[in-house]
Every structure is written in structure tokens, then in C-alpha cells.
Amino acid sequence: MTEELLVVRAQLGERAALAELVRVWHVPVWTYVRRMLDAARADDVTQEVWLAVVRGLPRLREPGRFAPWLFTIARRAVIDRLREEYGEAERIPDGEPVMDDPVEAATDRAALVTALSGLPVLEREILVLFYLEDLSLEDCAQICRIPPGTVKSRLSRARRLLRDHLTERGFQP
Template structure:
């Protein structure tokens, strides 16, 4: 997919609107899912994703390494997300209640329950989990996006797995 992205980026930089449309179509859902997993509501994820795309499209002509499009785009998305979170936590606001239902009658984890379990993992560790496991990025790409060394990504992943496991056990799942 990286080769296709690189070609589309070059074509888009040369003014090909179809290539730009293809890039946005390919990456719209992964970007939205990343942001959604970090935020409380789909509507908020829509807004932050839109801001990220706006910033990325303005900066696309300056992208020097088209083969690094995915980490570049996720880095822009992360910065947009962090700016939003910084603004959100700077202003006092009421904390919403638990929006996740506690019906775990089947005893089997499905994707939605794991996603809900992510809310019990601190932001730094959750972000590493999402990038590494859900976006299938390498440790080096995660490190570049997060702006930390690969060893720190490994540490955060380890801690995140432990915290996710503990959170799910607390919700009633057996180890």
C-alpha cells in the first residue's frame, strides 16, 4: 500500500485531483477510527478528523518523502488530536458518565468490547496500542509519530497490554 500511496501523493502534488481523492478515500476511515478511539463521541471525532485532513491537505505540497505518507499523515492527525485534548483539558468541563454498557453475558470479547476497554487505558498507552495493533504500524513508525524512541513505544505497549487486561478483568472477563 505504501507504493500506491507514494504514487498517489506525487500525482496529487502535481495537481491530479483524482489522485488526491483516492488518497482521501483510502485514508479517511483509518484516520477517523484512530481519532474516534481516542475521543468520546463520533461527532467530536468527525470534527477533529476534519481538522487533521485540512492541515494535511494544506501541507501535502511540502511533503518531501511520499513513501512516508502514512506516518506523516498520522503524525499530523496526532498533533491535531493532542491540540484538541490540550484545549479540552485546559477548560473545566463536566466529566461525562460511563457510556459503555456493562452487559457481558456471553463471556466472549468482541471487537466493540475491546474498544470499550480501551477507555480504561491511559491516553499515552492507548495511543501506542491503537497505532501498533489497530493500524499495523511498525515500532519505528509509531516512534516517529509519537515523537519518542522505539524502546519507549515498547514500554508503553507492554504497560498498555497489562492495563487493558486488568481493565477487562475488572469488567468481569476471566484471565
């Protein structure tokens, strides 16, 4: 069954179709959110995303564009959480430092995750959407509400920043 048909069936109230959409898209959404936030916050934000999807699904006009619509909702949820926390951080100086997971710290993948988390949010977001979620330039542009040319320039800057960050840590390009 095609994704578009699943979306239409879910819009009509079929619970099994909605459950299948969640089954197919839960991990990609959680992974995106996790790459933008830490693990502790990813579960909560992902639940907020699915709640927004359930509420907004009947208003989705183009069922064939479900993935960009879904990641737009996920992006908004991440941005809302970051805004909330940045506001709290301004009110609470010298908060506790975030500790890395010691198991992940031993792997090259953890170095990449750490390097990604060290990038500015806009550049990190573009790298995650384009390379890790395999979305097209056009889909990234739609999700981030920016022109495709801006996506390209952010990708270029993000790749350079990531390369510089990894080089500083001793990794060879």
C-alpha cells in the same frame, strides 16, 4: 497505482489523486481519531486532519512515508483537542458525565472500547497505532516522536493495564 505515486500526483495538484488518497485513508484516520476521542468529536477532528493534509502535502519530502506523516498529523490534532478540552474542564467543574452508547455497551467489542478509553492517553495511543492501525514499531516511534524502546515499554505497560482493566470487569485473559 502505488500510494507513493498518488502522493506525488496530489502534490502536483491533481485532484483525482488527492480524492483517491482521501478515499483510501479516511476510514483508518477516522478510526484512529475515534479510538482516541468520542464519536461526536471524531468527525470534527478528522476534518481538521484532512485540512492540514491538504495544506501540508506540498511540503511532504518523502512521499513513500505518507502513512506515518498522516498519522502524525492526526496525533497532533487529537492532542490539540484534548489540551483544549482539559483546559475547559479545569475551568468548568463537575461537567456532565459522558454516556456510553447503549447499543455498543451490549457487546464485547464495546467492553474493549471502554477499556481502551480507560487507559492513559499515551498507552491507549500506542495500542491503537500498533495493534489497530497495524503500524510498525518504527512508524509508531516516528509518529509519537519517541525512541522505539519507549514504544516497546509503553506497549508492555498498555497491555498490562488493558489486561488488568478487563480482568476487573470479569473477562478472562
